[in-house]
Amino acid sequence: xxxxxxxxxxxxxxxxxxxxxxxxxxxxxxxxxxxxxxxxxxxxxxxxxxxxxxxxxxxxxxxxxxxxxxxxxxxxxxxxxxxxxxxxxxxxxxxxxxxxxxxxxxxxxxxxxxxxxxxxxxxxxxxxxxxxxxxxxxxxxxxxxxxxxxxxxxxxxxxxxxxxxxxxxxxxxxxxxxxxxxxxxxxxxxxxxxxxxxxxxxxxxxxxxxxxxxxxxxxxxxxxxxxxxxxxxxxxxxxxxxxxxxxxxxxxxxxxxxxxxxxxxxxxxxxxxxxxxxxxxx
Amino acid sequence: xxxxxxxxxxxxxxxxxxxxxxxxxxxxxxxxxxxxxxxxxxxxxxxxxxxxxxxxxxxxxxxxxxxxxxxxxxxxxxxxxxxxxxxxxxxxxxxxxxxxxxxxxxxxxxxxxxxxxxxxxxxxxxxxxxxxxxxxxxxxxxxxxxxxxxxxxxxxxxxxxxxxxxxxxxxxxxxxxxxxxxxxxxxxxxxxxxxxxxxxxxxxxxxxxxxxxxxxxxxxxxxxxxxxxxxxxxxxxxxxxxxxxxxxxxxxxxxxxxxxxxxxxxxxxxxxxxxxxxxxxxxxxxxxxxxxxxxxxxxxxxxxxxxxxxxxxxxxxxxxxxxxxxxxxxxxxxx
Numbered sequence: 001x002x003x004x005x006x007x008x009x010x011x012x013x014x015x016x017x018x019x020x021x022x023x024x025x026x027x028x029x030x031x032x033x034x035x036x037x038x039x040x041x042x043x044x045x046x047x048x049x050x051x052x053x054x055x056x057x058x059x060x061x062x063x064x065x066x067x068x069x070x071x072x073x074x075x076x077x078x079x080x081x082x083x084x085x086x087x088x089x090x091x092x093x094x095x096x097x098x099x100x101x102x103x104x105x106x107x108x109x110x111x112x113x114x115x116x117x118x119x120x121x122x123x124x125x126x127x128x129x130x131x132x133x134x135x136x137x138x139x140x141x142x143x144x145x146x147x148x149x150x151x152x153x154x155x156x157x158x159x160x161x162x163x164x165x166x167x168x169x170x171x172x173x174x175x176x177x178x179x180x181x182x183x184x185x186x187x188x189x190x191x192x193x194x195x196x197x198x199x200x201x202x203x204x205x206x207x208x209x210x211x212x213x214x215x216x217x218x219x220x221x222x223x224x225x226x227x228x229x230x231x232x233x234x235x236x237x238x239x240x241x242x243x244x245x246x247x248x249x250x251x252x253x254x255x256x257x258x259x260x261x262x263x264x265x266x267x268x269x270x271x272x273x274x275x276x277x278x279x280x281x282x
Numbered sequence: 283x284x285x286x287x288x289x290x291x292x293x294x295x296x297x298x299x300x301x302x303x304x305x306x307x308x309x310x311x312x313x314x315x316x317x318x319x320x321x322x323x324x325x326x327x328x329x330x331x332x333x334x335x336x337x338x339x340x341x342x343x344x345x346x347x348x349x350x351x352x353x354x355x356x357x358x359x360x361x362x363x364x365x366x367x368x369x370x371x372x373x374x375x376x377x378x379x380x381x382x383x384x385x386x387x388x389x390x391x392x393x394x395x396x397x398x399x400x401x402x403x404x405x406x407x408x409x410x411x412x413x414x415x416x417x418x419x420x421x422x423x424x425x426x427x428x429x430x431x432x433x434x435x436x437x438x439x440x441x442x443x444x445x446x447x448x449x450x451x452x453x454x455x456x457x458x459x460x461x462x463x464x465x466x467x468x469x470x471x472x473x474x475x476x477x478x479x480x481x482x483x484x485x486x487x488x489x490x491x492x493x494x495x496x497x498x499x500x501x502x503x504x505x506x507x508x509x510x511x512x513x514x515x516x517x518x519x520x521x522x523x524x525x526x527x528x529x530x531x532x533x534x535x536x537x538x539x540x541x542x543x544x545x546x547x548x549x550x551x552x553x554x555x556x557x558x559x560x561x562x563x564x565x566x567x568x569x570x571x572x573x574x575x576x577x578x579x580x581x582x583x584x585x586x587x588x589x590x591x592x593x594x595x596x597x598x599x600x601x602x603x604x605x606x607x608x609x610x611x612x613x614x615x616x617x
Contacts, residue, residue, distance in 0.1 A: 119297060119298070119301065120301070122294070122297075122298045122301070123298050123301030123302055123305060125551075125596070126298055126299070126301075126302050126593040126596045126597050127302070127305075127589065127592070127593060127596075128551075128554065128555030128556075128558055128570075128589075128592050128596070129555055130555060130556070130558045130559050131555065131558045131570070131573055131588070131589060131592060132589075134558070134573070134574060134577045135309060135577060135585055135589060136309065137577075138577040138580065138585070139309055139310070139312055211424075212426075215426050215428060215429070218428070219428055219559050222428075222559075222562075223559075223562060223574050223577075223578070224578070225577065225578070238432065242432070242435070242563070245435065245436070245439065245440055246440065249436065249440055252432065252435075252436060253436060256429065256432050256433065256436070259429060260425055260429055260433075263424060263425060263426070263429070264421065264424050264425065267424040268424075271420075
């Protein structure tokens with residue numbers, strides 16, 4: 001594969017761009033109060049639907065224009081990044097820990113543990129993920145922790161399926177057998193020998209999952225089921241932009257570009273990591 | 283052999299559906315709020331509540347409650363929608379055809395885009411054309427249907443407004459339909475003016491759903507084609523003087539299609555799952571759009587019905603794909 005060839009030579013330009021974007025977006029989100037040019041919640045009906053800076057009628061200080069309530073779009077995107085990255089890291093890590101643990105147990109121990117865990121995965125795969133997420137948030141109540149919990153509850157199967165298959169093939173390898181002969185316990189072998197070998201896949205999936213979590217959060221806040229406060233999120237800005245699309249296209253365009261760049265960057269990282277660590281591709 | 287495989291899969295499917303029922307039951311019961319209080323008008327007396335509680339078996343243990351609920355579901359009793367005050371099953375069946383038409387149309391589009399891309403890529407393997415297809419499909423794949431929907435709304439709803447980006451059919455049209463399968467019925471009734479209007483509404487959401495799947499088909503089928511193209515019998519066909527395109531279409535395609543077919547089946551369920559948000563985005567009056575309304579209105583009986591129907595659909599598709607794979611795979615057929 002092309003990515004494998006590139007990754008052997010070091011970071012490809014694509015990865016530099018992806019990493020650069022994520023770094024900029026993350027730093028902007030962390031230092032949002034310092035970076036954002038305006039208060040993201042400040043409404044000013046005198047400033048409603050200002051276009052971005054290069055168009056006639058733009059106001060200095062409102063670089064990407066304003067929405068129908070006169071709120072600064074750039075500042076809202078920067079503050080919205082906070083929720084996006086918190087959800088990305090927290091939800092993806094939770095899903096990863098739960099799914100990898102179950103996948104490792106199912107793949108390495110096999111037998112009943114595998115049968116039960118695999119059945120649960122089958123059941124989970126029968127739910128449409130977005131509907132499942134919306135249902136869970138409706139039941140758990142809106143809020144940041146509900147969103148994170150819902151994504152973790154739904155997406156652990158992504159890790160479980162891959163790690164189970166990897167652990168299964170690792171368990172058949174000679175080194176596991178020799179560790180057993182050397183007198184290591186089963187759990188010891190699983191954690192000390194098998195786990196490090198499946199770790200690269202875990203890390204690659206984790207990066208992909210962060211992109212997915214950002215999207216799910218955006219979808220939830222698009223249908224107004226994410227965090228219930230007035231805090232801006234990328235999804236709620238998109239919902240606003242979808243409504244005023246014929247009057248102020250920029251309210252939809254900029255959050256959309258932000259989301260696409262973020263998702264592409266996370267998936268580029270995931271793919272590159274997969275290619276870098278995959279022994280077959282390498 | 284085939285029958286045995288079918289029976290095993292059928293059993294697995296029933297176990298999965300039983301698991302789905304448990305999960306739905308638990309999730310709905312965890313929900314804050316008394317289900318009885320939601321059914322009764324405000325101001326109902328304690329006696330009424332107690333009577334209804336007994337009627338629905340809510341005074342029994344949770345396991346008994348589950349089997350009472352499951353018995354109702356198996357008899358088609360999904361309860362009454364709180365927000366719409368109608369039978370849930372009727373509401374779901376009323377909306378399901380719209381979603382099925384959209385999903386099927388999207389699947390056809392994914393195949394119509396993905397297969398030619400795969401053939402082109404395999405035919406021009408090792409050239410810039412193949413590299414271009416790889417890059418395009420890689421990027422297409424990474425962007426989910428929700429974002430594609432927004433991109434399409436901007437491009438074809440605002441920038442060049444040629445397609446409808448809202449609704450299933452123009453509201454001013456007089457519809458003669460007796461079923462909810464509008465698209466199918468308009469074709470059968472030879473009302474192509476209506477077919478055209480329906481397609482104009484369906485095209486954008488369908489493309490949004492189709493693009494990621496089209497990219498997957500392009501990548502996987504191209505890979506399988508490239509592998510098959512080096513096999514002896516394909517080389518023989520080439521020696522016989524067939525052109526490369528003929529070789530691909532007549533010899534390679536049918537042998538390379540099997541892995542893609544299996545994957546498309548699984549991906550089709552993901553595509554159906556995607557209709558939930560894409561329908562919302564395009565105000566398309568399908569099941570998914572109704573599901574989101576149901577959640578916003580906290581209409582738990584309706585949500586429960588929709589989730590169960592989606593799950594049944596997913597499991598049935600997986601069963602169908604598995605059977606199709608068994609029928610088409612010669613090793614399993616004679617095995």
